[in-house]
Every structure is written in C-alpha cells, then in structure tokens.
Amino acid sequence: MDTIKYFELTRKREQKKKPRNKPLPKANEKYLEAFEDMERALKILEIKYETLFQFKSTKHWRFDFHLIEYRILVEIAGGPWSAGRKRKCFSHDADREYTAYEMGFTIVRLESAARFKINEAGPLHIQASFAQQWLKNLKRHTFNEPNQTISTD
Template sequence: MNEKQYFSATRKKPIKTKPRTRPLPKASEKYLEAFERFKEILDHMEIKYEEYFHFKTTKHWRFDFHLIGYQYLIEIASGPWSGGRGGKLATKAWSLDRYDHAEEMGYRYIRFEISDINSGRATVWLRKLKASHGTDQTISTD
C-alpha cells in the first residue's frame, strides 16, 4: 500500500521511522588527508601498522593505527572514532573508558592533532620511538 492509499483509508500519515542508533560523523577532508599522510610516513619509516585497530571485540572502540611491535595506539584528532575528549559522549564509540582499557591491556596511546602530522612533529616522535626500541634482534648482523 502506498502513502496515498494509506492516507485515504486511515486519514493518518505513515509513521516516520527514526534510526535507533546515532551514526558516526563523516570524516572531514582534513582528517582523511592527515590519515593518508601518516600512512605514508609509517610506510617510509618501515614501521608495521594496522589501520582502524579494534582492540576489544565486545566494544565499539577503535583507534586509527596500532603500531605493531611497539604496542602503541595512535589516534588522530577529529576522526570519526575519536569523537572528542569532552562534551557529550553519548555513544559507546566515544567512551573515555577505552583509554583505561587500552592501558590495562598493555597498550600505550598517543593522540596527534592534524597540525602535528602536517608540521612534522609526528615524524620526529616516530623517529624517537624507533630509536628507543633499537634494531630488530632477530636479524643477524653477520
């Protein structure tokens, strides 16, 4: 039955359904550019990573990157999964508990602003991180 037939039969308009959950906001163009730039930096520095890392399967929490071997979770500000640190954190994806759970599971996290990635501060931090972990001990120097 289409809307006109329904209205003529019942004299009521059809019920408008609301989505049950609030969707994540769309990622901004600046965020997407910073995300791609950060991936290029990681590839250039030969650091292994996972994108959109989901560290706890029972929660809707994600971080933008997981640096494999370093146990670091990277979050880029203004991304759809970051959701901001203050204000109304009404949905599960934006819960601040995820930082505590990540630390309990042995991960460390860092949050980069888009300006940090574009200005090179993130690159400097990655160089220091790589230098602090030294060379890969599984590869023989002979």
C-alpha cells in the same frame, strides 16, 4: 493497507519510517591529511601497523593506527572515530582509553589543529607535523635498547 483505510480503522496515522542505522561519520580535511602523512611515515620507516584498529570487538571503539611491535594506539584528533577535536563525548573517550590501558596498550593522540589544549591526565599529545620525527625517535630507541632475550649476567 491503504493509509486512509488504516486511519479510518485505527484513528491513528501510519508511523513514519526511520532509517535503521546511522551513516558513518565523515572525516575533515586536516584529519585526512594527518592520516596520510602518518601512514606514509610508517611505510617509509617500515613499522608494522594496522589502520582503523578495533581492539574490542563488542564495542565500536576504533583507533586510527595500531603500531603492532610497540603496542601503541595512535588516534588523530578530529577524526570520525574520536569524539572530535572539542571532545564532546569525553566520558565515552575516557572509557575507551581506560579499557585500552587495562589491555596493555599505550595511547598517543596526534593533534591535527594548530592550537590545542593538552589534558595532563590523558594520553601523550603530539602535533601532527611532528609525528614523523616522533616515529623516527621511537624506531631509534628500540634499536639502542639491549636485546631482552640475551641475559646480561
């Protein structure tokens, strides 16, 4: 129907069409750099992982990495799936982290910024430049543990 004819019949303007879905959020340069460094370190150390892991299919909650053997979820701060470095949607993030803890995951945040504020009540914070060292320590720690399948009695 023509817009002028529609206006004459209804005395209303035709509604403007809105986009049905929002575009995906974009990542900044520091985030992408930290993401690539982390992925490179995981490949070198041969740690099994998943990228952009969605632990609950009904929610749009994603973590950047899931370290499968250790049940650790790694989130790089400032990324498109986190609420950003300034944490504008803190309650959204807190709900996501609480649900992950209930499911038995451990959460680690990699901070891509040079300066950041540590939330004592939240997950473990590591500066992105120390991520590779943290992964080496994690791998070494599991090698030094006793085998759980063999009884010590």
